[in-house]
Structures are given as C-alpha cells and as structure tokens.
Amino acid sequence: MQMYSEADVDSACLEGKRIAILGYGSQGRAHALNLKDSGFDVVVGLRPGGPSWPRAEADGLQVREPKDAVKGAAIVAFLTPDLVQGALYEAVRSEIDQGSALLFAHGFNIHFKQIAPRSDLDVVLIAPKGPGDLVRRQYEEGHGVPCLVAVEQDSSGNALKLALAYGQGIGGARAGVIETTFAEETETDLFGEQAVLCGGVTELVVAGFETLVKAGYQPEVAYYECMHELKLIVDLLHEGGLRKMHEFISETAAYGDLTRGPRIVDDHVRETMQEVLTEIQDGTFAREWIAENASGQSEYKRLMNDDLAQQIEKVGGDLRSRMDWLEN
Ligand code: NAD
Ligand code: MG
Numbered sequence: 250m251q252m253y254s255e256a257d258v259d260s261a262c263l264e265g266k267r268i269a270i271l272g273y274g275s276q277g278r279a280h281a282l283n284l285k286d287s288g289f290d291v292v293v294g295l296r297p298g299g300p301s302w303p304r305a306e307a308d309g310l311q312v313r314e315p316k317d318a319v320k321g322a323a324i325v326a327f328l329t330p331d332l333v334q335g336a337l338y339e340a341v342r343s344e345i346d347q348g349s350a351l352l353f354a355h356g357f358n359i360h361f362k363q364i365a366p367r368s369d370l371d372v373v374l375i376a377p378k379g380p381g382d383l384v385r386r387q388y389e390e391g392h393g394v395p396c397l398v399a400v401e402q403d404s405s406g407n408a409l410k411l412a413l414a415y416g417q418g419i420g421g422a423r424a425g426v427i428e429t430t431f432a433e434e435t436e437t438d439l440f441g442e443q444a445v446l447c448g449g450v451t452e453l454v455v456a457g458f459e460t461l462v463k464a465g466y467q468p469e470v471a472y473y474e475c476m477h478e479l480k481l482i483v484d485l486l487h488e489g490g491l492r493k494m495h496e497f498i499s500e501t502a503a504y505g506d507l508t509r510g511p512r513i514v515d516d517h518v519r520e521t522m523q524e525v526l527t528e529i530q531d532g533t534f535a536r537e538w539i540a541e542n543a544s545g546q547s548e549y550k551r552l553m554n555d556d557l558a559q560q561i562e563k564v565g566g567d568l569r570s571r572m573d574w575l576e577n
Pocket of ligand 1: 355
C-alpha cells in the first residue's frame, strides 16, 4: 500500500496555475472553496441560468460557462453528476489547453470508457472518501477527508505530482492519500455504496423497522430503535472500530450481536454480495445505469418515489420535526 501525506506533496507544481471546477454540487463546492482557501486560482464552470451559478458567485468564486472556464486551466476537474460528464467533456474538449490534466472524483467514466480523453492530456483521480459537505467542514476545522489517488494517463510525466497537489489543496493529504487505480476505485466505490453504505444499510434498517411494526409494536418505538440509534453505533465504529463499539454497548447487546448478527447477514447475503460485485466488474451495472439515463430515468424516478413513500419516512418525519436541532 502506497500512502502519501503532506510531506510527500510538492504544491509548487500548481503555483500560479488555474484550476477549473466543472459543477458546483456536493463535491464541486467543497473542492472549489478548499482550493481557493489553499491559495489556488479557481474558476467554476457552470451552465448559465442554473441554480449553482449565483451560489458559487455568492461564495466569492469566479464563474464562467464550462467551455470558457477550461481555457487556460492546468487542471479541469469533472464534478458534475457522473452521467453528464461524457457530454460535458465533448462540449469542452476542443477548448482545453494542450497538456492539461483532467481530474475526476470517481473513476466511472474513464473505467467504463464513457470518456476517451485526448492523448495529450493527463488523466488523474482524486476521490475523497466522504461526501462534499464533510470535505469542506473538515478542511475548515483544519482536518481532511482521506482520498484515493490514481493516474490513468501520464502525458506530462507529472500527473501524480499534480494530482497530489490538488489532493493537498482540498485537505485530503492531511488525512492521507492512498494510491489506487481507476478500476479499483470505481469497482470498490460502487460495491460499497450498493452493498453496505447506501443499499445494504437502508434495507437493513427498513426491514428491521417493518418486522417490529408487523409484530404489533408502535412504529415510533420501532423508528427510534432501528433508524435513530444507528448514528450512535456508526459514530463509535467510525472513531474506534468494532473495539470501541463493544466498549460502549452493554454486554447483552454485545452477546446478541455476536450470536445473532451472523444469522442476519448469513451466507446467502454474502453470496448475493458476490453477485452484485460481479455485476459491477463485468459492466452489467454500468450498462444498466447508462441505459436508464439515456431513456430519461423513468424507472429510477419511480423507485425513488416508492422509497420516499414508505411508512418509516412518514413516522421519521414526524419524530424528527420535534428535534429542531436536526438539520432535516
Ligand atoms: P452533485 O449532483 O452534487 O452536483 C452536480 C453539479 O453539477 C451541480 O452544481 C449541477 O448544477 C452541475 N451540473 C449538472 N449538469 C451539468 C452540466 N451539464 N454542465 C455543468 N454543470 C452541470 O454531484 P456530486 O455528488 O458532487 O458528484 C460529482 C462527482 O463527485 C461525481 O463524479 C461523483 O461520483 C463524485 N463523488 C461524489 C461524492 C459525494 O459524496 N457526493 C463522493 C465522492 C465522489
Ligand atoms: Mg434503500
């Protein structure tokens, strides 16, 4: 494992050079503001008339249309939703300077060949292992979210150095930057969000909630048990792994975990995880998601509506509105 920290970074290679950030959502805003506060020359590329334009200007950033923003930039960071990056690259491709670097925060479009970059460009990845608001907040607090770095195309011979300087600029090098490949980042990132972080956890929460409600317990009690208390456990795991969780939960909870947990996430679940991983590796998932976007996202929208119409959402909304310190 190759891990870079601040001492390994030569920020001078980016000094006086411009960085174009395309997109101003979760990652785009965090990267743009952190890089600006790190002293770099940042310009944000956005569609005129979109809601992000006034927001970026109000944050004190220069904003241009994407094809103007990329002109003269040493690094062009693609931080729009993954499935619009291909068309965006085609729209700006002829305006990007000779020998510049394309930077991605997720390897999807390069790994699944939705973007075929010009051969004179460097192609690098700085993927923060956390959402954009955390990338910003940790930076402001003097900390950083760990990142992955990868180089797909090294035309300048300087691509890794440049990527690390960017990683330092957003605060990632404070926590450590691990070297990977576009393939490893893309496949592990998709697997993590599908099997564990988003797909797995939410289905576990909803299934637990519905099991209690079906057995006649009060939905509000089931909500606190299966959804609300998750934060306590996640914080302990985040701070100190399984050991810290076990130090803080009761012995009864620990015994229940050790004896019942493996029955919930059993061999069947592990086999399904392997199937989901195979669908990522062989491109099945990517083809499905690309086709879904090409046909207007109707199935995605239907599934999203169903997800948000579940009983746990109604019960949770009422309960959370009583906790006015929550940002809901
Ligand atoms: P987002 O959906 O939060 O932001 C999208 C931004 O792009 C918005 O400002 C939107 O106005 C702009 N945009 C949309 N279409 C555009 C177009 N055609 N031209 C110009 N701008 C356009 O996106 P995000 O979640 O920050 O994701 C950006 C990248 O970061 C993706 O590659 C994603 O995989 C990666 N990433 C995201 C996270 C995360 O936590 N959200 C974490 C790691 C990596
Ligand atoms: Mg779900």
